[in-house]
Amino acid sequence: MDFCSHCHATCHQSSHRDRLRRPRHSSRHSSMTLAAVASTAAPARTPSVARRRASSSSRPSSTRCRDVRANLFGGLFDGDKKTTTKKASSGGSGGAKKKPAGKKTSSSSSSQKLEPFPKDYAQLIRQAQASLQAALDDGVELLEIQFPSGGLDTAPGDVEGNVENNLTVAHLRGICSQFERNGTAKTTRVFFPDPIERSLALTGAAPSPDGVRPPENSQTKPQFASFPGPIDYLEQPDFLSVSGLDKMLGTRKTVAMRVPESDTAFVVAYPCTNVSELVCTRELREGELARAGPARPIVMCNGELERTRSEYYPSFWNVGEMKPLRGFAREFEGVYFVHNYKGSNPAVLFRAYPGPWQVLRRRRDTDTYDIVYTCEEYPGLQKVALDILPKYP
Numbered sequence: 001m002d003f004c005s006h007c008h009a010t011c012h013q014s015s016h017r018d019r020l021r022r023p024r025h026s027s028r029h030s031s032m033t034l035a036a037v038a039s040t041a042a043p044a045r046t047p048s049v050a051r052r053r054a055s056s057s058s059r060p061s062s063t064r065c066r067d068v069r070a071n072l073f074g075g076l077f078d079g080d081k082k083t084t085t086k087k088a089s090s091g092g093s094g095g096a097k098k099k100p101a102g103k104k105t106s107s108s109s110s111s112q113k114l115e116p117f118p119k120d121y122a123q124l125i126r127q128a129q130a131s132l133q134a135a136l137d138d139g140v141e142l143l144e145i146q147f148p149s150g151g152l153d154t155a156p157g158d159v160e161g162n163v164e165n166n167l168t169v170a171h172l173r174g175i176c177s178q179f180e181r182n183g184t185a186k187t188t189r190v191f192f193p194d195p196i197e198r199s200l201a202l203t204g205a206a207p208s209p210d211g212v213r214p215p216e217n218s219q220t221k222p223q224f225a226s227f228p229g230p231i232d233y234l235e236q237p238d239f240l241s242v243s244g245l246d247k248m249l250g251t252r253k254t255v256a257m258r259v260p261e262s263d264t265a266f267v268v269a270y271p272c273t274n275v276s277e278l279v280c281t282r283e284l285r286e287g288e289l290a291r292a293g294p295a296r297p298i299v300m301c302n303g304e305l306e307r308t309r310s311e312y313y314p315s316f317w318n319v320g321e322m323k324p325l326r327g328f329a330r331e332f333e334g335v336y337f338v339h340n341y342k343g344s345n346p347a348v349l350f351r352a353y354p355g356p357w358q359v360l361r362r363r364r365d366t367d368t369y370d371i372v373y374t375c376e377e378y379p380g381l382q383k384v385a386l387d388i389l390p391k392y393p
Helices: 030-041 049-057 068-073 121-137 161-181 195-203 239-243 245-249 275-290 319-329 381-391
Strands: 002-004 009-011 083-086 142-146 188-192 231-233 265-269 298-301 333-341 347-352 357-363 368-375
Touching: 121 142, 121 161, 121 333, 121 347, 161 188, 161 195, 161 265, 161 298, 188 195, 195 231, 265 275, 275 298, 275 319, 333 357, 333 381, 347 381, 357 381
Parallel strands: 142 298, 142 333, 188 231, 188 265, 265 298
Antiparallel strands: 002 009, 083 368, 333 347, 347 357, 357 368
16 A cells, blocks of 8 residues: 555555456557556655645635635634535535536636535436536536546545446446436447447456356446447557557548547546547547537546646656647546545545535544535645645644
């Protein structure tokens, strides 16, 4: 167990980059993957208290983040009081106001109802459905949905990679039911990382050679067998694609070349195992920007984009490819986002579009969540860990 710069907690680092479901092909990035493994082998150093204070005091006074107490109560309450949200409170996915279509800016936290943190995955799916539809109605083209699949208080890597993917597929199927409600499911194309993942989502896991199936919690069920829309994959690894010769020979066929004009939206499931999966997603976006009509929305589920947005990958590592990918990752709007900060005093970064970003302290003794901070723009996981949470113990 090491300190992880991605989770800001101790975790099994190997689970972040390994999946036992299929062999981990590098797909034109073998040298990059080795460098990434090497870069994450050593635990990240926790910044000193002095560095935290220096970072906090150096923030510009014009920051858009505001203290939720002043935001919600207009400064009428004492500074030591907090708003408490019970973990078991009801609320569902309703209450999110829809903005006029075509506007992509985040709504002001002063004019939006704060969505309660979900009490279970049924409520999470309802909230994600409402946030997804609100963002689609507002014309958002790049939508990020990120949540822990192994438990609402877990972080990426807490669950073994194969099981984590299975659970993500199950929850994503519930979220994609929103496309059936709005009548666009038949023209919504769902992408999985490769043909094996696509087959598992459609047919489930076959019995083992000895006829014994895996344990119930690790079985792969055909979650998307009933989905009306096309189920596809990002890339099929072969010698040319893995070696990069397809680009050199000009024979590479991108994802954008395979999608028909009749599609109205795309959903990309967990393109986080290999950098090439994010490369394919970016190629899909470039194809949309180049087409004559308006760009169709791309919904990414559990893509762990923070690893690309931040300095998780070394700045010197394949600059030619990582720089555009980092910019691409930063274009996504977090329409539904849950990230847990573990430790003796746990916290959560939470957002349900079109509401503001919320920082909550998880109170284990009372089974409640204290909303200690909100902001209009995505603050970044590191800023929350080093600048915001130390001020609100």
